[in-house]
Amino acid sequence: MQILVGFLVFTSEYILPLCIMGFSYGKIIMELRRRSKIDNRSTIQTVSAHASNPPDNAPPDSGTQHDSVQLNQVPAQSSGRPQRQDNSMGKARKNVTKTMLIVSVTFVICWSPMSISFFVYNLGGYLDYDSFYYYFMVLLVFSNMCLNPFIYAIKYKAFREGIKRISRCADNPVDPNGETKS
Numbered sequence: 001m002q003i004l005v006g007f008l009v010f011t012s013e014y015i016l017p018l019c020i021m022g023f024s025y026g027k028i029i030m031e032l033r034r035r036s037k038i039d040n041r042s043t044i045q046t047v048s049a050h051a052s053n054p055p056d057n058a059p060p061d062s063g064t065q066h067d068s069v070q071l072n073q074v075p076a077q078s079s080g081r082p083q084r085q086d087n088s089m090g091k092a093r094k095n096v097t098k099t100m101l102i103v104s105v106t107f108v109i110c111w112s113p114m115s116i117s118f119f120v121y122n123l124g125g126y127l128d129y130d131s132f133y134y135y136f137m138v139l140l141v142f143s144n145m146c147l148n149p150f151i152y153a154i155k156y157k158a159f160r161e162g163i164k165r166i167s168r169c170a171d172n173p174v175d176p177n178g179e180t181k182s
Contacts, residue, residue: 002122002124003122003123003124005122006118006119006121006122006123007119007122009118009119009122010115010118010119010122013111013115014111014112014115017107017111018104018107018108021100021103021104021107022104025100025104028096028100029093029096029097029100032089032092032093032096033093035089036089036090036093039089095155095156098155099151099152099155099156102151102155103148103151106144106147106148106151107144109140110140110141110143110144110147111140111141111144113133113136113137113140114137114138114140114141117133117134117137149163
């Protein structure tokens with residue numbers, strides 16, 4: 001019975017969260033890639049629209065040579081915004097992927113010793129609850145909860161700004177009528 005309980009605890013406290021993180025982060029990455037492809041398609045359509053509608057001061061069409069020159073000129077004319085937008089989407093995707101990887105690795109590092117030790121204990125192994133190793137494992141598990149906000153604060157400017165906004169609310173008390181006191 002102890003082996004079954006150990007297996008269930010190990011699965012529900014370690015394997016299941018890892019699977020949920022992997023599934024969720026995979027879906028997020030797939031969605032970011034999908035949106036990136038949609039943005040790329042709209043950028044290509046914008047460039048194509050500029051290519052098919054030459055400016056009013058463009059010389060009259062003189063054949064295929066002019067068409068190729070026109071197409072070559074369009075990206076230079078419209079490369080400012082779409083390329084920046086594509087770059088920012090790529091940077092955002094990389095930042096999200098790095099952050100998810102850091103959070104996942106932190107979870108594995110912090111939870112693995114405790115989870116594996118308890119699993120081995122439930123299989124009949126020995127675990128000294130008064131040892132330095134046990135207290136260190138407990139410290140690692142607790143530190144995981146504390147590390148995530150710091151990871152997000154380092155990786156996301158919007159998260160830092162939100163924390164600043166929340167801490168400013170503590171500095172500006174609100175009276176019962178909903179007005180901020182200065």
